[in-house]
Amino acid sequence: MIGELSTAADIIRKQREFFQTGKTKDVAFRIAQLKILKQTILENEQAIVQALKADLHKPEFETYATEILVIKEIDYAIKNLKNWVKPKKAAVPIEFLQYSAKIYPEPLGVVLIIGPWNYPFNLITSPLVGAIAAGNCTILKPSELAPHTSSLLAEMIAKYFDPAYITLVAGGVETSQNLLAEKFDHIFFTGGTSVGKIVMEAAAKHLTPVTLELGGKSPCIVDTEINLEQTARRITWGKFINAGQTCIAPDYLLVDKKIKNNLLDAIKKCLKEFYGDNPAKSPDFARIISQKHFDRLANVLKNGEVIIGGEINSEELYIAPTLLDNVSLEDAVMQEEIFGPILPIIEYSDIKDAIALINSRPKPLALYLFTQNKSLQKRVLQETSSGGVCLNDTILQFGVPSLPFGGVNDSGIGSYHGKASFDTFSHRKSVLQNSFLLDINWRYAPYKGKLGFL
Numbered sequence: 001m002i003g004e005l006s007t008a009a010d011i012i013r014k015q016r017e018f019f020q021t022g023k024t025k026d027v028a029f030r031i032a033q034l035k036i037l038k039q040t041i042l043e044n045e046q047a048i049v050q051a052l053k054a055d056l057h058k059p060e061f062e063t064y065a066t067e068i069l070v071i072k073e074i075d076y077a078i079k080n081l082k083n084w085v086k087p088k089k090a091a092v093p094i095e096f097l098q099y100s101a102k103i104y105p106e107p108l109g110v111v112l113i114i115g116p117w118n119y120p121f122n123l124i125t126s127p128l129v130g131a132i133a134a135g136n137c138t139i140l141k142p143s144e145l146a147p148h149t150s151s152l153l154a155e156m157i158a159k160y161f162d163p164a165y166i167t168l169v170a171g172g173v174e175t176s177q178n179l180l181a182e183k184f185d186h187i188f189f190t191g192g193t194s195v196g197k198i199v200m201e202a203a204a205k206h207l208t209p210v211t212l213e214l215g216g217k218s219p220c221i222v223d224t225e226i227n228l229e230q231t232a233r234r235i236t237w238g239k240f241i242n243a244g245q246t247c248i249a250p251d252y253l254l255v256d257k258k259i260k261n262n263l264l265d266a267i268k269k270c271l272k273e274f275y276g277d278n279p280a281k282s283p284d285f286a287r288i289i290s291q292k293h294f295d296r297l298a299n300v301l302k303n304g305e306v307i308i309g310g311e312i313n314s315e316e317l318y319i320a321p322t323l324l325d326n327v328s329l330e331d332a333v334m335q336e337e338i339f340g341p342i343l344p345i346i347e348y349s350d351i352k353d354a355i356a357l358i359n360s361r362p363k364p365l366a367l368y369l370f371t372q373n374k375s376l377q378k379r380v381l382q383e384t385s386s387g388g389v390c391l392n393d394t395i396l397q398f399g400v401p402s403l404p405f406g407g408v409n410d411s412g413i414g415s416y417h418g419k420a421s422f423d424t425f426s427h428r429k430s431v432l433q434n435s436f437l438l439d440i441n442w443r444y445a446p447y448k449g450k451l452g453f454l
């Protein structure tokens with residue numbers, strides 16, 4: 001909630017004053033702040049683990065591997081920042097021979113970062129790395145649905161950063177809307193597609209540029225030319241990590257009919273290996289974030305035929321890892337982003353049908369393809385569009401800082417991670433310089449007889 005004394009407008013005004021001091025333009029300052037952020041995270045590792053456990057029953061390993069992992073982004077930015085901030089020479093056409101051209105990255109000013117609840121720590125701090133690296137002042141608005149993580153983040157940020165430079169505003173939809181009513185220099189939003197539209201509409205009133213990291217249904221195609229066990233393990237992990245509440249989780253499987261039964265048996269085996277006979281007892285399986293999402297998912301379970309899993313426990317917000325066969329494309333499970341531990345399976349006899357299905361739907365955030373067949377890889381890459389692609393694995397594309405991460409169309413606008421984060425939070429200022437060596441007069445009036453110079 002925004003306190004009575006500090007309205008959104010007050011906070012922004014203070015941050016604008018801070019930005020005007022020029023402190024954030026100093027690269028040494030930015031690097032120092034990134035180091036402080038890293039130190040803060042290292043000092044609070046166990047508190048972060050506990051907060052994520054309280055919010056999502058997130059296993060400690062998953063918190064390290066997917067939330068505290070942001071430290072790698074910080075290290076990457078610290079290592080490369082001096083290079084990123086350098087003005088880059090640009091080529092000039094032959095007629096501009098005595099000119100020089102350069103592109104200067106400059107900070108945007110005061111930026112807003114709004115986060116979701118599913119990776120509530122990483123998806124606030126990771127864009128923050130880009131905002132700091134690029135030299136901005138930042139307001140953070142984490143999700144109210146992960147209150148323990150939100151409070152911890154608030155404490156950490158308040159303890160180590162001047163609020164006129166970086167501050168966190170906790171609260172829900174109303175708080176978010178109060179912030180969105182103000183003018184920012186950039187808004188970075190991670191969340192659902194429908195809220196993304198609300199954010200973009202609010203930003204349009206001020207002509208504020210946006211980065212929208214949204215969701216969607218990410219397909220996972222499985223061909224016959226695979227290593228079956230490895231494929232099953234990688235899909236099972238990617239789907240059921242964080243109980244399926246991952247924006248880039250394989251949403252549904254498109255499996256070659258010839259391999260379907262073998263693949264399903266292999267995934268069932270993996271589920272037993274990973275979570276035991278009763279995943280409700282496993283320390284390695286997370287819970288659904290809220291009753292609302294639990295009810296939504298319980299409803300989805302009515303679609304198709306459960307071939308493993310299907311157990312639910314409302315009190316514990318537990319939904320077992322579930323495979324659904326014989327679903328129809330009209331079922332809710334195939335219409336909306338699932339965002340839970342339910343994996344529907346659709347078989348195909350001809351890859352062209354799988355491609356056509358993907359292309360008949362909004363462009364997904366991720367696309368997964370398991371095959372060693374190079375020409376099939378090429379074909380799927382050429383004939384489909386998605387935010388990103390991971391061949392023969394799942395999720396790990398998120399962890400490579402040199403790969404821009406983002407969606408396309410309904411799955412998002414813009415990208416981040418590594419240099420892409422720096423670029424997202426920077427303006428590329430083009431600077432052209434002439435010299436006084438020569439002043440050829442072909443462009444000056446009177447123009448008579450000069451058309452031939454063009």
Ligand code: NAD
Binds near residue numbers: 173215
């Ligand atoms: P959400 O859109 O409901 O909420 C995200 C944020 O927006 C929260 O901070 C919330 O307080 C705020 N918000 C909600 N309604 C609002 C409104 N009407 N006006 C203004 N602000 C509002 O998303 P969520 O449920 O927290 O997260 C799940 C969604 O996020 C899924 O669709 C998932 O795919 C997507 N997601 C995308 C990525 C990515 O990197 N592309 C990552 C994680 C999650």
